[in-house]
Amino acid sequence: MSIDPAALADLDTFTIEVPSWAYGNSGTRFKVFAQPGVPRDPFEKLADAAQVNALTGAAPRVSLHIPWDLVDDFAKLSAYAADLGLQLGAINSNLFQDDDYMLGSLTHPEKRVRDKAIAHHVQCIDVMRSTGSTDLKLWLPDGLNYPGQDSIRGRQDRLADSLQQIYAQLDAEHRLLIEYKFFEPAFYTMDIPDWGTSLLHCLALGPQAQVVLDTGHHAPGTNIEFIVAQLLRQNRLGAFDFNSRFYADDDLIVGAADPFQLFRILFEIVVQDAQKPASGVNFMLDQCHNIEPKIQGQIRSVLNVQEALAKALLVDRSELRAAQERGDVLGANGVLMDAYNTDVREALADRREAAGLPRDPIAAYRASGYQEKINAERVGGTQAGWGA
Ligand code: PSV
Ligand code: MN
Ligand code: MN
16 A cells, blocks of 8 residues: 555644653562663653654653652743743642542542542642643542442542532633543442543533543453544543553553554544544553663654554545445455555654654664763652552
8 A cells, every 4th residue: 555645644733742650660569660860850751751752753742740740830840841842731630649548539438538639639720720731630549349348329429529629620721631440459349440430420520521541441352442432422532541451551552562453543533533633632641661761662652653543544534435335344344454554664754754853763762872861860760659
């Protein structure tokens, strides 16, 4: 299949937000591995993220996590980001590292604990006002380990009330992005286990509430592209957390485990034109680079998403429609597979070169000397938060 450069034009405006926590040390419940050169503060995380953006031209925003990225002066952090050609992106709250939250946060039976968790989001909204961020991202770790431990219905009612109080604090340009996850840290039931629960709470809250789809947060075998199509149809897909998984919430490099699934997801995005910035879908990464170099891991991720999007853009939609309309099952499937099986790497390298970017961003990073420089300069990096 020959590649029509015009078909790939939407890649010019397609951007990916990187998470600040991808640059710090991370690991599993068994061990956090320390890597040389990891950032010692949020400023250094931004400096690393700026490398990813400079070499790919496609990662201009960085998500922050509060309190991991708390600084005295967020206006200063924003100005520093701007100097680096970056913008501060979504503000992620943290409801999973406080002893008070052992039995829940926004759903906790005790009002004192719920109020504390709500106040944390008010603090995050204040941060957003200083950083100019428009997205408040909430992943709720609350849930139950044992049947009977608490009332499932009661927790939904408390959650609705807590979310309503947070939503009421948003400014007009803010969005509340609500993430779901089917298990972990709770194992019997999570309080927001699936997209349906997330969507129901968003619908009850109002138009500024939208769903976040983390690709690692579903039961094995779940058809994620169906969820994408459905949420877009309802105008409620606020953001993606891209990563990949073999078993659970593995947080591996996006496109590493199942590039075909990534293509199928991005095809549903393209079907509804959601790759265009006007759609408002914030395409983010949520990954932990435990054993691979972190900056290169982020670059690889951006390239993987671009490759999958390029293939999705190459699907001959009129051919596909024609095959679908005449009931040509194999013909329609063939149109999709032709696009998926196209090698887009050279075409993407040509596009990068034309834009003044390196053809091979990973090779360019390796040759840049940046890693050696930070390895020498930074001693005693921070934990990303995981296992901290
Ligand atoms: C935990 O599962 C998690 O990976 C969620 O996906 C959040 O987005 C992320 O942590 C950061 O809080
Ligand atoms: Mn996530
Ligand atoms: Mn996760």
